[in-house]
Each structure stands twice: as structure tokens, then as C-alpha cells.
Amino acid sequence: MLDLEGQGVRKAFISGLGGYVPEKVLTNYDLEKMVDTSDEWIRERTGIAERRIASKDCATSDLAIEASRMAIERASLKPQQIDLIICATVTPDNFFPSTACQIQKALGNNTAAAFDLSAACSGFIYGLSIANLFVCSGAYDHILLIGAETLSKVTDWEDRSTCVLFGDGAGAVVVSPAKGESSILSVHIFSDGQFSDCLEIPGGGSRNPCTHDSIDKRLHYIRMKGNETFKIAVKSLVNASVAALEHNKISAGQIDLFISHQANDRIIQAAAQRLNVPAEKVVINLDRFGNTSAASIPIALWDIERQGKLARGAMVLLAAFGGGLTWGSALIRW
Ligand SMILES: CC(C)(COP(=O)(O)OP(=O)(O)OC[C@H]1O[C@@H](n2cnc3c(N)ncnc32)[C@H](O)[C@@H]1OP(=O)(O)O)[C@@H](O)C(=O)NCCC(=O)NCCS
Structure with missing residues (x-):
């Protein structure tokens, strides 16, 4: 970085x-x-x-x-x-x-x-x-x-x-x-194309252009290897978060809010546990919105701000993972 x-x-x-x-x-x-x-x-x-x-x-x-x-x-x-x-x-x-x-x-x-x-x-x-x-x-x-x-x-x-x-x-x-005082303190991004078939839309692009056959095979829809993605997701959320904490020389205890990509509650809780972030600091709204991919973190920010839970000065750790595979983190002094 x-x-x-x-x-x-x-x-x-x-x-x-x-x-x-x-x-x-x-x-x-x-x-x-x-x-x-x-x-x-x-x-x-x-x-x-x-x-x-x-x-x-x-x-x-x-x-x-x-x-x-x-x-x-x-x-x-x-x-x-x-x-x-x-x-x-x-x-x-x-x-x-x-x-x-x-x-x-x-x-x-x-x-x-x-x-x-x-x-x-x-x-x-x-x-x-x-x-x-x-x-x-x-x-x-x-x-x-x-x-x-x-x-x-x-x-x-x-x-x-x-x-x-x-x-x-x-x-x-x-x-x-x-x-x-409010500022973006760090952003780290990572990817590993080896796992590109964990989560994909196989059809509709130049590899498998849209044809009657590709539609019949339902290639234009999301396909996912759920179990594989699950395991990598926890590891990458933790690694990305550790990169942010180490870069800024702070401990998980100094984080006020942990906002992960909202894919699965079990993934988020497992990552938070490994990072030693207590449950009350973990933001969850996937119960109401599901996984909205690239929109999930900014929706979570907007959602907690309108509930009055995002105070200026709060130390906010963002972390995400997704297809690619890609992952990353950001530390923000809100
Ligand atoms: C998708 C996911 C919820 C599945 O949960 P899981 O505990 O791994 O479940 P499995 O895939 O092992 O399936 C267990 C059983 O439930 C069944 N099942 C799958 N989806 C089901 C559903 N919606 N309702 C009922 N049963 C279902 C499976 O067919 C399987 O049945 P079987 O044992 O008879 O074969 C989980 O793997 C996951 O969240 N993975 C990560 C996905 C993710 O985060 N993707 C986005 C990345 S940005």
C-alpha cells in the first residue's frame, strides 16, 4: 500500500x-x-x-x-x-x-x-x-x-x-x-484469481456470449461454491482487518464499530471473534437487506447513521470479501 x-x-x-x-x-x-x-x-x-x-x-x-x-x-x-x-x-x-x-x-x-x-x-x-x-x-x-x-x-x-x-x-x-480530525486512515485491497470460480456469473461475457444455449443452461445467473467461499471469506476478512490494525498500530479494542460485508451472519461473527471484536461493536443488517454485494458496506453505514449510531470521531473498521476472489479493509476516523 x-x-x-x-x-x-x-x-x-x-x-x-x-x-x-x-x-x-x-x-x-x-x-x-x-x-x-x-x-x-x-x-x-x-x-x-x-x-x-x-x-x-x-x-x-x-x-x-x-x-x-x-x-x-x-x-x-x-x-x-x-x-x-x-x-x-x-x-x-x-x-x-x-x-x-x-x-x-x-x-x-x-x-x-x-x-x-x-x-x-x-x-x-x-x-x-x-x-x-x-x-x-x-x-x-x-x-x-x-x-x-x-x-x-x-x-x-x-x-x-x-x-x-x-x-x-x-x-x-x-x-x-x-x-x-475525520479522515480515512488506511485502505488495503487484495485479490487471488486462483479462486475465480468460487463465485461467478459464467455466461453473458466474451467467454460464453449470451445465446439460446447459454440461457437454457442458466449461465447468466450467479453460481457459487458456498462451502469453499465460506472458509476463504472468514480468513480474508480477518487478514484484511489485521492489515488495517497493524498499519495504524492499533488494537481491536480501540475499534468502535466493525462493519463487514453483509454476506452471512456466521461468517461475520467468526471473523469478529478471531479479531477479538466484541459482539456489541459488530454491525449487522443482513437480516433486513441480505447480501447486496458492493452496496452492503455503504448501506450499512447509511443505516446506522440514520439510527444515530455513527458518531463523528468513531473508529470504524470496514472489511469486505467477494468474487474474484477479492478482499480488503479500510480504517476510518468518522
Ligand atoms: C450458502 C451457505 C449459506 C450454505 O450453508 P451451508 O451450511 O454451507 O450448507 P451446505 O451448502 O453445506 O448445504 C447443506 C444442506 O442444505 C441444503 N440447502 C442449501 N440451500 C438450502 C436452502 N435455501 N434451504 C434449505 N436447504 C438448503 C443443501 O442442499 C444441503 O443439503 P444436503 O445435505 O442434503 O446435500 C453457506 O455456504 C455460505 O453462506 N457460504 C458463503 C456464501 C457467501 O458468503 N457468498 C457471498 C460471498 S460475497
């Missing part, structure tokens, strides 16, 4: 935060009517009780735009003051143009640079590393970073091992030059 400490460079902080989830709630009881599953199995194995589902005509950018408007307003900025827009997503509106460009259009901004970022469920942390370095370097002043997904559109609703896990939503932050 590029170490900017003590080099006289400016720091960055999160100046605005927003989130948005679709209105439609899909409960475990609803899923019982769709596949051979039960509320009890889903709660016990994942911690999920319900998730939000976008309507048929709602694309990822539609959710992202709502979250972005809120984040920009909370940063006391006008959309035109945003210099760069990064949208982390695995469910873009189209292959191209980017979802970030669609968001830019809706915001009425025509001066920013805009691009999408593909790092699956670690996308927000990857985006934060870019936004942080761009602001610290002085290249940009105000960066809109969004994690947004409509995973319901790529979920195989006949596959009980995956369809119970995912949900739709968007979270957004504005990253700006730090003025006071």
Missing part, C-alpha cells in the same frame, strides 16, 4: 453519505413458496430474514441515483461540484456505457470523469482506495463513490442455495479533502 503518512499530503474524509433500497420486501416465508427452503434454515445458516427487491423496470443506476443525491446533499455540495464518479457494481445497467455515466447524466453533471469498478462484493473498498488516493494526491476534490446492485436480476430463482442470499440496494459516499 502507498504510505502517505508524514509526507505532507492532504488527507481525505467522507463528507456525505446516502443510501437507498427498493420498497418491495421479499421475506423468507415468500421464498418458501418459490423453492424448497424454510425460514428456519435461512435464518440459522445465514442470519437473513428478508431482503429488498427492485421492480422489473428498475435498474442499478435508478437505486444509485437516489443514494447519490442524498450523499451529495449531505456533503453540502451541488452535483456539478463532483469531479469523479465511481460506481462499484457487478450488475451494471449495460456493458457500456458505464452505470457511472448514467448516474452522471441523471445528476446533471457534465464535468466529472466517470467509470464503473468491478471487484464484486469488495467493490466499495476498492473504490474507496481509489477515491482516497485521488483526493490525497490533489487530483480531485470531491469524489462520488457508489456501491449499487440489482442482484435480483442475476439470481437464479430456481436455485435454493443462492436465491435466499441476495438483495438489491445502493449506498453512496462523497470523499473530500479532510478539514478536521
Whole structure:
């Protein structure tokens, strides 16, 4: 990681935060009517009780735009003051143009640079590393970073091992030059392509272009090796978190909030336990939103902020893992 400490460079902080989830709630009881599953199995194995589902005509950018408007307003900025827009997503509106460009259009901004970022469920942390370095370097002043997904559109609703896990939503932050104590203290990102087939959408790209055959084989839906992913997930969340703690020379006891990617309650609890982070500091909202991939961390931030649980000055540890495989962490003095 590029170490900017003590080099006289400016720091960055999160100046605005927003989130948005679709209105439609899909409960475990609803899923019982769709596949051979039960509320009890889903709660016990994942911690999920319900998730939000976008309507048929709602694309990822539609959710992202709502979250972005809120984040920009909370940063006391006008959309035109945003210099760069990064949208982390695995469910873009189209292959191209980017979802970030669609968001830019809706915001009425025509001066920013805009691009999408593909790092699956670690996308927000990857985006934060870019936004942080761009602001610290002085290249940009105000960066809109969004994690947004409509995973319901790529979920195989006949596959009980995956369809119970995912949900739709968007979270957004504005990253700006730090003025006071609040700042992004570190961001670490990692990947290992060896495990690329643990979690994937095999069809629809250049490897298996969309054909009648690929559709019949359901290749355009998410496929996952659940057990393998589970084991690697715990290890990578712990390793990424330790990298943040060691880099900042702090102990887990100094963390006020641990916000992990919201994939599975058992994964998060196992990681927190290994890190010695007490249960009351662990943020869980997957019971209400499921796994929203790149959106899960910014949605969790927005969710606890609106509940009054995210105080300025709090030491917040973010950690994520996802397809790729990718993983990473960020330490923030909120
Ligand atoms: C998917 C996951 C919840 C499955 O839990 P698990 O405890 O590993 O369960 P298994 O896959 O071993 O399956 C156990 C049994 O439950 C069954 N099962 C799977 N999904 C089920 C469902 N929705 N309802 C009921 N039974 C189900 C399996 O068919 C299997 O049955 P069998 O023993 O008769 O073969 C878990 O592996 C997981 O969370 N993995 C990580 C996933 C993840 O985080 N992905 C996102 C990364 S960003």
C-alpha cells in the first residue's frame, strides 16, 4: 500500500453519505413458496430474514441515483461540484456505457470523469482506495463513490442455495479533502484469481456470449461454491482487518464499530471473534437487506447513521470479501 503518512499530503474524509433500497420486501416465508427452503434454515445458516427487491423496470443506476443525491446533499455540495464518479457494481445497467455515466447524466453533471469498478462484493473498498488516493494526491476534490446492485436480476430463482442470499440496494459516499480530525486512515485491497470460480456469473461475457444455449443452461445467473467461499471469506476478512490494525498500530479494542460485508451472519461473527471484536461493536443488517454485494458496506453505514449510531470521531473498521476472489479493509476516523 502507498504510505502517505508524514509526507505532507492532504488527507481525505467522507463528507456525505446516502443510501437507498427498493420498497418491495421479499421475506423468507415468500421464498418458501418459490423453492424448497424454510425460514428456519435461512435464518440459522445465514442470519437473513428478508431482503429488498427492485421492480422489473428498475435498474442499478435508478437505486444509485437516489443514494447519490442524498450523499451529495449531505456533503453540502451541488452535483456539478463532483469531479469523479465511481460506481462499484457487478450488475451494471449495460456493458457500456458505464452505470457511472448514467448516474452522471441523471445528476446533471457534465464535468466529472466517470467509470464503473468491478471487484464484486469488495467493490466499495476498492473504490474507496481509489477515491482516497485521488483526493490525497490533489487530483480531485470531491469524489462520488457508489456501491449499487440489482442482484435480483442475476439470481437464479430456481436455485435454493443462492436465491435466499441476495438483495438489491445502493449506498453512496462523497470523499473530500479532510478539514478536521475525520479522515480515512488506511485502505488495503487484495485479490487471488486462483479462486475465480468460487463465485461467478459464467455466461453473458466474451467467454460464453449470451445465446439460446447459454440461457437454457442458466449461465447468466450467479453460481457459487458456498462451502469453499465460506472458509476463504472468514480468513480474508480477518487478514484484511489485521492489515488495517497493524498499519495504524492499533488494537481491536480501540475499534468502535466493525462493519463487514453483509454476506452471512456466521461468517461475520467468526471473523469478529478471531479479531477479538466484541459482539456489541459488530454491525449487522443482513437480516433486513441480505447480501447486496458492493452496496452492503455503504448501506450499512447509511443505516446506522440514520439510527444515530455513527458518531463523528468513531473508529470504524470496514472489511469486505467477494468474487474474484477479492478482499480488503479500510480504517476510518468518522
Ligand atoms: C450458502 C451457505 C449459506 C450454505 O450453508 P451451508 O451450511 O454451507 O450448507 P451446505 O451448502 O453445506 O448445504 C447443506 C444442506 O442444505 C441444503 N440447502 C442449501 N440451500 C438450502 C436452502 N435455501 N434451504 C434449505 N436447504 C438448503 C443443501 O442442499 C444441503 O443439503 P444436503 O445435505 O442434503 O446435500 C453457506 O455456504 C455460505 O453462506 N457460504 C458463503 C456464501 C457467501 O458468503 N457468498 C457471498 C460471498 S460475497
